[in-house]
Amino acid sequence: MAQHSARPIPDRYLEQQLTSQGLGPVAGVDEAGRGACAGPLVAAAVIFGDNAVPVLPHLRDSKQLSPTRRQQLAAEIVDQAVSVAWVTVDAADCDRWGLQAANLTALRQAIEALTVTPGYVISDGYAIDGLSMPSRRVIRGDQQIACVAAASIIAKVNRDRIMIDLDRQFPGYGFAGHKGYGTLAHQSVLERLGPSPQHRMSYRNVAKATRVG
Numbered sequence: 001m002a003q004h005s006a007r008p009i010p011d012r013y014l015e016q017q018l019t020s021q022g023l024g025p026v027a028g029v030d031e032a033g034r035g036a037c038a039g040p041l042v043a044a045a046v047i048f049g050d051n052a053v054p055v056l057p058h059l060r061d062s063k064q065l066s067p068t069r070r071q072q073l074a075a076e077i078v079d080q081a082v083s084v085a086w087v088t089v090d091a092a093d094c095d096r097w098g099l100q101a102a103n104l105t106a107l108r109q110a111i112e113a114l115t116v117t118p119g120y121v122i123s124d125g126y127a128i129d130g131l132s133m134p135s136r137r138v139i140r141g142d143q144q145i146a147c148v149a150a151a152s153i154i155a156k157v158n159r160d161r162i163m164i165d166l167d168r169q170f171p172g173y174g175f176a177g178h179k180g181y182g183t184l185a186h187q188s189v190l191e192r193l194g195p196s197p198q199h200r201m202s203y204r205n206v207a208k209a210t211r212v213g
Helices: 013-020 067-080 091-097 099-113 146-169 184-193 204-211
Strands: 026-032 041-047 083-089 120-124 135-138
Touching: 013 026, 013 120, 026 099, 026 146, 041 099, 041 146, 067 146, 083 091, 083 099, 083 146, 091 099, 120 146, 184 204
Parallel strands: 026 120, 120 135
Antiparallel strands: 026 041, 041 083
């Protein structure tokens, strides 16, 4: 029987290489909610610093973790990092700017919100223009690079918390469960109730559901 290779564990090798070249501190940046049709985009940035290697043996891409483990790790990341920041772009701005522009804006704002200015930025998947420091994108960076994986966790934990709050504000949509993503259950409720103010009207499935009678 064929053996499946284990998923990579995020490490600090690239961060340490960049730091040794005088480019530190290195920030990782990632977002949560890009694929959702309701709720905000949330972007986060994390700097672990030039010296200490974080002792986070369970650090992984946020999508590979349970909600409980993500929350535990988020607290550990905040405790160990030199700087952590996160920002939101609401559904209306996602519609107004377009998803890609909203995504890049959120990533830039998260970097700018750091209390320590990074010397270099690593982003997950998307190149970020308009930064005052050098940067590079790494495909599946949240699976390979510690600071990017940490940013993915901070973004996801804070977005989930927002969606749970929105579930209380807009009962009936099930935001606490599906977190705004286009599940079958979400689509069924959307077609029955019509969009809430937290839905992204530029999404085809949401626009189609505006006809509630």
